[in-house]
Amino acid sequence: MSSVTVRVPAKVNVQLSVGPLREDGYHDLVNVFHAVSIFDEVVAKESEAITVRVNGKWSDQVPVDDSNLAIRAARALAKHAGRTYGADLVINKDIPVAGGMAGGSADAAGALVACNELWGLGLPLEDLMEIAGDLGSDVPFSLIGGTAVGTGRGEQLSELPTGGTFHWVFAPAIGGLSTASVYAECDRLRQASGAEVPWPQLNDSLMEALGTGDAYALGSNLSNDLQAAALTLRPELGPTLDAGRQHGALGAIVSGSGPTCAFLAIDATHARDLAESLTATGAARTAVAAHGPVQGAVLI
Ligand SMILES: C[C@](O)(CO)[C@H](O)COP(=O)(O)OP(=O)(O)OC[C@H]1O[C@@H](n2ccc(N)nc2=O)[C@H](O)[C@@H]1O
Numbered sequence: 001m002s003s004v005t006v007r008v009p010a011k012v013n014v015q016l017s018v019g020p021l022r023e024d025g026y027h028d029l030v031n032v033f034h035a036v037s038i039f040d041e042v043v044a045k046e047s048e049a050i051t052v053r054v055n056g057k058w059s060d061q062v063p064v065d066d067s068n069l070a071i072r073a074a075r076a077l078a079k080h081a082g083r084t085y086g087a088d089l090v091i092n093k094d095i096p097v098a099g100g101m102a103g104g105s106a107d108a109a110g111a112l113v114a115c116n117e118l119w120g121l122g123l124p125l126e127d128l129m130e131i132a133g134d135l136g137s138d139v140p141f142s143l144i145g146g147t148a149v150g151t152g153r154g155e156q157l158s159e160l161p162t163g164g165t166f167h168w169v170f171a172p173a174i175g176g177l178s179t180a181s182v183y184a185e186c187d188r189l190r191q192a193s194g195a196e197v198p199w200p201q202l203n204d205s206l207m208e209a210l211g212t213g214d215a216y217a218l219g220s221n222l223s224n225d226l227q228a229a230a231l232t233l234r235p236e237l238g239p240t241l242d243a244g245r246q247h248g249a250l251g252a253i254v255s256g257s258g259p260t261c262a263f264l265a266i267d268a269t270h271a272r273d274l275a276e277s278l279t280a281t282g283a284a285r286t287a288v289a290a291h292g293p294v295q296g297a298v299l300i
């Protein structure tokens with residue numbers, strides 16, 4: 001095979017409950033991931049060495065050196081296979097960078113699936129999931145997509161059946177937020193408040209809303225323990241969330257570590273109208289309608 005293309009979705013977290021800080025610097029989570037129809041594409045071609053290029057609207061913000069998550073993924077796969085392999089990777093980027101939508105994780109997952117195929121390794125998903133977990137807490141979910149509960153760092157996944165399609169609007173912000181800084185700010189706020197941090201629990205009403213496809217119930221049960229930290233670091237997100245609610249969003253939330261804001265709409269038409277209102281009123285610079293759940297990294 002001389003060229004392989006993989007499409008990988010972005011995610012939003014419909015519940016992100018963050019437990020106490022662990023000794024290894026991570027937090028135990030109850031993390032309900034939901035894959036949405038904003039995609040990066042990873043194209044892998046035969047080559048001597050592992051290299052990466054990035055196209056698309058966010059390309060200038062993505063490193064093309066060894067820190068690129070797609071390169072790290074391809075290297076980890078080659079190491080797992082015990083051989084030296086090359087791949088010329090091209091990322092066509094549509095997922096906001098450092099936006100809380102797991103863009104880098106999507107590219108890592110895309111590179112794993114693409115190189116597994118390009119190099120004819122035939123590794124099962126189980127092996128790819130293990131390599132993915134070592135690359136980052138969100139990478140295993142990017143492989144499977146759909147809707148899933150992540151525990152541990154977020155890498156231990158159980159898939160969740162959903163009762164329908166949900167319609168969303170995403171408003172990326174100018175500039176990103178570092179995931180580690182948002183978790184650190186969350187710890188700082190908690191320490192300052194002095195309150196005990198409870199062990200994270202799955203929200204049963206949220207599970208029911210997902211299972212029945214009830215967008216109204218999902219909207220009123222969205223939660224993100226990182227939101228207060230993201231809003232402290234980026235106070236201008238508060239008015240954007242408020243504007244979405246005023247325009248009829250069923251729920252408005254910071255996506256993961258932010259700063260992208262996510263709005264749940266009633267249906268596809270409402271999502272289009274909401275996106276238009278948010279940009280027309282200047283509440284958001286750009287806003288994109290999308291739906292979920294969608295499948296994870298897939299060969300096309
Ligand atoms: C915010 C989320 O996107 C929600 O899905 C994820 O929890 C972050 O996942 P990710 O970007 O894949 O993060 P990683 O690359 O694994 O970790 C980056 C940094 O985030 C913090 N981190 C991440 C995951 C976790 N469960 N606890 C943490 O405290 C740690 O400081 C870590 O050094």
Ligand SMILES: Nc1ncnc2c1ncn2[C@@H]1O[C@H](COP(=O)(O)OP(=O)(O)OP(=O)(O)O)[C@@H](O)[C@H]1O
Pocket residue numbers: 061062063067068069070091096097098099100101102103104105107108138176177179256257258
């Ligand atoms: N392929 C990649 N795409 C995007 N960013 C990458 C990539 N590889 C490395 N990075 C680096 O990772 C940082 C985080 O980018 P990413 O888009 O994954 O953030 P995020 O969506 O907030 O992540 P998450 O939601 O998983 O916490 C970027 O600032 C960038 O320097």
